[in-house]
Amino acid sequence: MRLVLIFFGSVIIHHFSFSQINAPEIKNLYTFSLVNGINRNNTRIDFGEKSPENSFAITKGLNFHYTRILQPKFSLSAGLGFGFLPININVNSFDTYVGTDVFRGNYFSRFNYKAFARLEVLASYHQKLTDKLELKYNFGGGIIHYGSSSNGFSMGANYTDSTQAISELYDVDIKFSNSVKPFLSLGLELDKKLKNLDLLSFKLTYDYSFSKAYDGTYSVYDNTSRGQYFNNGNYLNFHVGYTITGSKRLNDLKTVENNLSVSRKVAKKINKKQSRYIDPKSIFLNFSGGLGIGGTKVSSDPNGILENGGYASFLPRISVEKGIKNNFYGEIGLHSQLFWDVSKFSYNKYGSSGSGAFYAVQASFGGVYRWILRNNYNVINIHSGISLGFQPEKNGSNGLVSWGSGSENGTFNGDTINFNYSQESTIKSNLLASVYLGFSKDFRIVNNFYFTLNYRQQFGLFKVYESIYDYEGTNIPATVGAKTKITGSSKDFQLGFKIKIR
Numbered sequence: 001m002r003l004v005l006i007f008f009g010s011v012i013i014h015h016f017s018f019s020q021i022n023a024p025e026i027k028n029l030y031t032f033s034l035v036n037g038i039n040r041n042n043t044r045i046d047f048g049e050k051s052p053e054n055s056f057a058i059t060k061g062l063n064f065h066y067t068r069i070l071q072p073k074f075s076l077s078a079g080l081g082f083g084f085l086p087i088n089i090n091v092n093s094f095d096t097y098v099g100t101d102v103f104r105g106n107y108f109s110r111f112n113y114k115a116f117a118r119l120e121v122l123a124s125y126h127q128k129l130t131d132k133l134e135l136k137y138n139f140g141g142g143i144i145h146y147g148s149s150s151n152g153f154s155m156g157a158n159y160t161d162s163t164q165a166i167s168e169l170y171d172v173d174i175k176f177s178n179s180v181k182p183f184l185s186l187g188l189e190l191d192k193k194l195k196n197l198d199l200l201s202f203k204l205t206y207d208y209s210f211s212k213a214y215d216g217t218y219s220v221y222d223n224t225s226r227g228q229y230f231n232n233g234n235y236l237n238f239h240v241g242y243t244i245t246g247s248k249r250l251n252d253l254k255t256v257e258n259n260l261s262v263s264r265k266v267a268k269k270i271n272k273k274q275s276r277y278i279d280p281k282s283i284f285l286n287f288s289g290g291l292g293i294g295g296t297k298v299s300s301d302p303n304g305i306l307e308n309g310g311y312a313s314f315l316p317r318i319s320v321e322k323g324i325k326n327n328f329y330g331e332i333g334l335h336s337q338l339f340w341d342v343s344k345f346s347y348n349k350y351g352s353s354g355s356g357a358f359y360a361v362q363a364s365f366g367g368v369y370r371w372i373l374r375n376n377y378n379v380i381n382i383h384s385g386i387s388l389g390f391q392p393e394k395n396g397s398n399g400l401v402s403w404g405s406g407s408e409n410g411t412f413n414g415d416t417i418n419f420n421y422s423q424e425s426t427i428k429s430n431l432l433a434s435v436y437l438g439f440s441k442d443f444r445i446v447n448n449f450y451f452t453l454n455y456r457q458q459f460g461l462f463k464v465y466e467s468i469y470d471y472e473g474t475n476i477p478a479t480v481g482a483k484t485k486i487t488g489s490s491k492d493f494q495l496g497f498k499i500k501i502r
Helices: 002-014 018-022 247-260 264-276
Strands: 028-047 056-071 074-088 111-128 133-145 149-160 165-176 181-193 199-209 215-220 225-231 235-244 283-300 309-325 328-343 353-372 378-390 402-412 415-427 431-446 449-460 465-473 476-486 490-500
Touching: 028 074, 028 199, 056 235, 111 149, 111 181, 133 199, 165 225, 283 328, 283 449, 309 353, 309 490, 328 415, 328 465, 328 476, 353 431
Parallel strands: none
Antiparallel strands: 028 056, 028 225, 028 235, 056 074, 074 111, 111 133, 133 181, 149 165, 165 215, 181 199, 199 235, 215 225, 283 309, 283 476, 283 490, 309 328, 328 353, 353 378, 378 431, 402 415, 415 465, 431 449, 449 490, 465 476
């Protein structure tokens, strides 16, 4: 024990945190990070022998932390985060049964996202490794809130052979209680000092929850087995973050003050114009995330009962911009998105239903124009180009990717109706192509680090997914063969961070 105390005492005396070495007056740090986590649902059998699998899912999140350096080796931080918890249901099928491992068996077709928010407080111990590397040991806790909602998930098949006659593969019902969930967090973080004296961080954390994220029940194979379906709310997370130290800005102000013999106020004004300047051949690296609202469009419906619809899904994007000339930049990017097949009927003005149609990965190629004023202020950026993508879903042996039926009650032209429909869906292409037009606004936070807001409208060029409806109802003519399609069109709203790397 005495040796341990001597060791830590020597570390505290001889090694200090990066920000304290570069500028001892720097006490406040600001960190933005993208988070990928691993989470798992759990089951407990109450009756029968079967249950859904205890499946892993990848969570996505965005965190912000404010850190106050108390001593050269110790700091406290408060964090705010937002993320999405996937609800991943996977049920094995019989050998002769068309189930989830054949029909809708792809990972990205099985889950739905639940948004959450989190607050945490962390204490950190800093250990300098080299002049450019520092290790942090983080310990703390916080609360997480998922909101209040109840969700039901089911899948039917209507398949019969000599040994099995199954009409429902599974039925899962879960509930998020409207209460905060306390958790404990342990983490290990590696910080690398950049040329601008800010920090690039890589962090591994484990969050242990003291209460479940959600509770629920399941039944499988026509209720021949049933039990509990729940999530303990524990996460193993990997963070990539950028920490703004303010060290370079402080050093630049001191240089202007000394060289021009001006006050701090004048130095700030001069430094602001200089810092706004963007070299026409700069290179930007952009990490962003947000919502992509994929569109389902009506392609034919003689009675006008079907309407266009769209559901939002989480859309992460990474892109690179490289200056060419006169504020024109080339742009390449990569993003992924879940597209929904949405059923929306005109008599039900506010209602719709939908299921995940396919998950696509898309690469974009285009250009950016930066509108910059004489004082170097960047007003807005205009983006345009093309996107090419791939989605892995395939039709089953019956030529369909999904099918189903339903009934609705509502009003049409003031009359009460009973409405019934059936739906068959097919994959028309595994490739996507679209053109896009977008706008973005960059807000410089410090040095070469920017916060950015993005909007993009993507226009699909050809049919990727098609649904055919037969329907009839009170005061509605019986209709066969009405169609909707998904082409890859989408409205994207994102926020993120942009780093000028040259």
